[in-house]
Amino acid sequence: MGSAPAISPFVIFLASIFSSNMVLSNFLGMCSFISVSSEYKTASGLGKAVALVMVFTTIINWLIYHYVMIPLGLDYLRFLIFIIVIAATVQIIEMVMDRYLTDLHMKLGIFLPLITVNCAILGISLFMVIRSYGFWQTLLFGLGSGLGWWLAIAALAAIREKMAGKELPRGLEGPAITFIITGIMALAFVGFSGIFVVM
Amino acid sequence: MKKSAIKSLLVRNVWDENQVLRQILGICSLLAVTNLVSNSLVMGAGLMFSVGLSSLTISLLRDFIPHRVRMIVQTLIIAAWVILFDIILKATLPDVSRALGPYIGLIITNCIIMGRAEAFAQMNPPIESFFDGIFAGLGYTIVLVIIAFVRELMGFGTLFGINVNFLGLETWTIMVMPPAAFFLVGVMIWIVNNIVARQQASGGGKRG
Numbered sequence A: 001m002g003s004a005p006a007i008s009p010f011v012i013f014l015a016s017i018f019s020s021n022m023v024l025s026n027f028l029g030m031c032s033f034i035s036v037s038s039e040y041k042t043a044s045g046l047g048k049a050v051a052l053v054m055v056f057t058t059i060i061n062w063l064i065y066h067y068v069m070i071p072l073g074l075d076y077l078r079f080l081i082f083i084i085v086i087a088a089t090v091q092i093i094e095m096v097m098d099r100y101l102t103d104l105h106m107k108l109g110i111f112l113p114l115i116t117v118n119c120a121i122l123g124i125s126l127f128m129v130i131r132s133y134g135f136w137q138t139l140l141f142g143l144g145s146g147l148g149w150w151l152a153i154a155a156l157a158a159i160r161e162k163m164a165g166k167e168l169p170r171g172l173e174g175p176a177i178t179f180i181i182t183g184i185m186a187l188a189f190v191g192f193s194g195i196f197v198v199m
Numbered sequence B: 001m002k003k004s005a006i007k008s009l010l011v012r013n014v015w016d017e018n019q020v021l022r023q024i025l026g027i028c029s030l031l032a033v034t035n036l037v038s039n040s041l042v043m044g045a046g047l048m049f050s051v052g053l054s055s056l057t058i059s060l061l062r063d064f065i066p067h068r069v070r071m072i073v074q075t076l077i078i079a080a081w082v083i084l085f086d087i088i089l090k091a092t093l094p095d096v097s098r099a100l101g102p103y104i105g106l107i108i109t110n111c112i113i114m115g116r117a118e119a120f121a122q123m124n125p126p127i128e129s130f131f132d133g134i135f136a137g138l139g140y141t142i143v144l145v146i147i148a149f150v151r152e153l154m155g156f157g158t159l160f161g162i163n164v165n166f167l168g169l170e171t172w173t174i175m176v177m178p179p180a181a182f183f184l185v186g187v188m189i190w191i192v193n194n195i196v197a198r199q200q201a202s203g204g205g206k207r208g
Helices: A009-017 A030-035 A040-072 A075-100 A102-115 A119-130 A135-163 A175-194 B003-016 B027-032 B037-060 B067-092 B094-103 B105-109 B111-119 B126-155 B178-201
Strands: none
Touching: A009 A135, A030 A135, A030 A175, A030 B027, A040 A075, A040 A102, A040 A119, A040 A135, A075 A102, A075 A119, A075 B067, A075 B105, A119 A135, A119 B094, A119 B105, A135 A175, A175 B178, B003 B126, B027 B094, B027 B105, B027 B126, B027 B178, B037 B067, B037 B094, B037 B105, B037 B111, B037 B126, B067 B094, B067 B105, B067 B111, B094 B105, B105 B111, B111 B126, B126 B178
16 A cells, blocks of 8 residues: 555645645645635635545546556556546536536536646645555545645635735735735744644 | 747747746746756756647647647647656656656646647747747746745755855755745746836837
């Protein structure tokens, strides 16, 4: 089951939400994090959609990696296979949601295609391979990372909503101030790093 | 193609529409690999390689790719080039490859490549697309190296791994931690916004 059985899945779960948050300490999924965070409602919707896709794709990628790619010696193709799996999973989740969860689909629908190119999704699949996680570790890692991403984007959007319309130095409006706010948030999250076993 | 056309592509991609500072694309890897100058150079080279060749390939195939499935086809082309770069890097610089970890693979989802494919390579001839990609990558690399320079100098007191901290000054650990990356990018965007605003105020900038 890999070389890191010592880390309990639960620790991974908490660590991936707080101390090694996907956005604030691994910088994954920045594009949409910066551009879709001006409104709380939209940001939170995207966060939920990302968390959902993350859990499914990491588990599917884990299964494919360990039961198909390793036995066949296709390890070097993992970027290609992971990205196909992600694109396909997003498509399937969208179709299933459209059929059975119409309300949720109406709310999250527009974000789903965007998620295929969200690097946090591919990123955690690659992390799971590099850190050789087992099944339960992967499951909770995917779930924790998704929740952590949601938490970060929702928090940023809430701050930006409060700031809307305030006067800023010239040239600092928009992306520049967003980065600085994110920096301060990251600083706050650094404070969590002693609590859990750092990966 | 003409020299002037290449030059205008260069100016546009490196300054006027710098992918990082003006378009806010490709931020993930920018923040993650910039605590050492040498890692940043490798990352920049990887991006230039992938974006140049992907733009070239997509442009060559642009009449054959059905419009509806173009996104997935583009992603696969990009992934193929990134795999190639990853293999080359593993063979030549295994230490750097390990240090960059998943971020080489994440070039695939780097928005810059997809952005150039969608905005340029799709409707322009191959040679132009190739240069457009290379220059977009160059603009990214320049920003990467500037940020890495500041972070490595202040965080470790070194440059390219060589100690330059002759006075024995205290290094700022914060500079190699994530928050500093956000602050530096924010400040850089702020500075560039102000330069652009000033240029526009003093007679419409240097070119249209």
